[in-house]
Amino acid sequence: MSKPKFAMYWAASCGGCEIAVLNIHEKILDVDAAFDVVFWPVAMDAKYKDVEAMQDGEITLCLFNGGMRNDENEHIAHLLRKKSKIMVAFGSCACEGCIPGLANFSSIKDMVDTAFTTLTTDNPDNIRPQSSYAMPEGNITIPTLNPVLKTLDQVVDVDYYMPGCPPESHQIVAVVDLVIAALNGKAELPPKGATIGAGNSTVCDECPRKRNVKTIKEFGRIQLMHADPELCLLEQGIPCNGPATRSGCNGRCPTVGAQCIGCYGPAEGVVDYGARLISAFASVIDSNKPDEIDKILDGLVDPAGQFYRFNLAGSLLRSSKFAQKG
Amino acid sequence: MTEETKPFEPVIIGFTCNWCSYRAADMAGTARIKYAPNIRLIRLMCSGRLDPTFVFKAFAGGADAVLISGCHPGDCHYVEQNYKAMRRFHLLKRVLVQMGVEPGRLKLLWASAAEGAIFAAEINKFVEEVRALGPLNWAQPGEQVSTPIMEEVTA
Numbered sequence: 001m002s003k004p005k006f007a008m009y010w011a012a013s014c015g016g017c018e019i020a021v022l023n024i025h026e027k028i029l030d031v032d033a034a035f036d037v038v039f040w041p042v043a044m045d046a047k048y049k050d051v052e053a054m055q056d057g058e059i060t061l062c063l064f065n066g067g068m069r070n071d072e073n074e075h076i077a078h079l080l081r082k083k084s085k086i087m088v089a090f091g092s093c094a095c096e097g098c099i100p101g102l103a104n105f106s107s108i109k110d111m112v113d114t115a116f117t118t119l120t121t122d123n124p125d126n127i128r129p130q131s132s133y134a135m136p137e138g139n140i141t142i143p144t145l146n147p148v149l150k151t152l153d154q155v156v157d158v159d160y161y162m163p164g165c166p167p168e169s170h171q172i173v174a175v176v177d178l179v180i181a182a183l184n185g186k187a188e189l190p191p192k193g194a195t196i197g198a199g200n201s202t203v204c205d206e207c208p209r210k211r212n213v214k215t216i217k218e219f220g221r222i223q224l225m226h227a228d229p230e231l232c233l234l235e236q237g238i239p240c241n242g243p244a245t246r247s248g249c250n251g252r253c254p255t256v257g258a259q260c261i262g263c264y265g266p267a268e269g270v271v272d273y274g275a276r277l278i279s280a281f282a283s284v285i286d287s288n289k290p291d292e293i294d295k296i297l298d299g300l301v302d303p304a305g306q307f308y309r310f311n312l313a314g315s316l317l318r319s320s321k322f323a324q325k326g
Numbered sequence: 327m328t329e330e331t332k333p334f335e336p337v338i339i340g341f342t343c344n345w346c347s348y349r350a351a352d353m354a355g356t357a358r359i360k361y362a363p364n365i366r367l368i369r370l371m372c373s374g375r376l377d378p379t380f381v382f383k384a385f386a387g388g389a390d391a392v393l394i395s396g397c398h399p400g401d402c403h404y405v406e407q408n409y410k411a412m413r414r415f416h417l418l419k420r421v422l423v424q425m426g427v428e429p430g431r432l433k434l435l436w437a438s439a440a441e442g443a444i445f446a447a448e449i450n451k452f453v454e455e456v457r458a459l460g461p462l463n464w465a466q467p468g469e470q471v472s473t474p475i476m477e478e479v480t481a
Binding site for chain 1: 377378379381382383385386399406409410412413414416417418420421424425426427462464465
């Protein structure tokens with residue numbers, strides 16, 4: 001009997017998810033033993049036409065990471081959806097847009113200008129990418145950018161979500177073990193639409209820091225202050241996204257003294273991640289006077305960036321008005 | 327009149343609290359005070375119940391503006407939850423401005439149960455301010471937000 005087939009693809013992402021998969025160390029041998037890896041552009045040579053030639057549903061497990069930045073991303077998302085039995089939105093980009101999704105704050109023109117004109121760019125002729133260009137040999141094309149970045153489930157049907165930027169190795173191992181056990185009839189897969197490889201609670205639940213009553217007189221930036229190593233960071237006025245973020249990382253960042261930035265996405269039951277944080281942060285501001293509240297809020301230099309660092313494309317508003325105007 | 331020549335009628339979602347601002351609206355009704363029909367009032371137990379999610383949901387779903395209203399500071403039925411609403415309002419407004427939403431599309435209004443006339447006048451004023459701003463037309467790339475999310479928000 002031939003082994004079940006495995007695919008992994010990257011759309012608009014950084015490649016960290018692929019490294020996270022390889023970072024499961026010797027467990028990768030179990031993946032190789034249980035699966036036939038048929039398509040994984042980062043790790044092996046395979047062509048789109050090889051996937052196109054497959055039967056529908058021929059791939060058993062597809063880990064799809066990256067957001068939908070251009071029409072090529074969407075084309076491959078549709079293709080892999082058709083060819084895969086289990087489609088997993090793997091990592092924050094596929095689940096909720098992540099860092100590439102921050103481009104949804106700006107118009108596409110501003111985004112391209114930033115990429116091609118800023119100080120670190122050497123572009124003396126002020127050239128911009130063209131989606132098609134006439135060469136003597138014929139017309140050549142590159143993929144066309146979407147006006148806004150979309151998440152995977154805004155384009156195709158997704159079976160499971162696996163959050164994290166990137167997903168933690170021990171969580172990937174747990175999911176790989178579960179899928180292998182399920183293929184052998186020894187375990188049951190969770191219901192469709194479930195979030196796998198993560199907890200159901202918040203990062204605060206896994207955070208070892210001491211918590212008292214939260215009242216904030218001043219927001220500060222962690223690099224500019226001496227934070228108490230034992231006490232809850234938010235209580236010290238450091239904007240920590242733990243209260244709205246899904247558990248599953250063992251509270252990694254707050255444990256080592258950095259604030260949670262929210263890479264595991266919205267906790268169970270949270271519809272809009274940023275809204276939940278607005279609620280959490282604003283409620284504990286220690287003032288009832290509008291002027292004073294405004295002054296305290298001045299300490300949060302970029303609230304939208306703070307609250308939607310990973311989640312803008314997956315939020316209720318999905319993009320800013322500037323992005324919508326193009 | 328065709329669709330194009332119709333004057334712009336803003337759609338405003340107004341969140342009121344059970345104890346003061348909803349009663350102010352009720353008072354305006356029983357006193358037969360007329361005010362613009364552009365506002366759809368939703369009653370919450372307290373302005374402190376206002377999850378900022380509701381505001382984003384309203385804008386994403388096509389509202390041109392959102393009104394948050396509650397008891398006057400110091401008068402909250404739940405002691406101090408309206409202060410929480412006020413703080414959320416201030417932070418929400420900053421985030422919305424970063425999202426390209428004009429600050430005039432979100433309004434905070436305190437109204438006691440006796441202030442029916444003031445409530446009606448403030449709504450009329452707000453409707454005209456939003457009319458001057460024009461439609462928000464929040465675009466949803468691809469599909470509209472599906473119904474299950476709505477159910478989650480209101481559950």
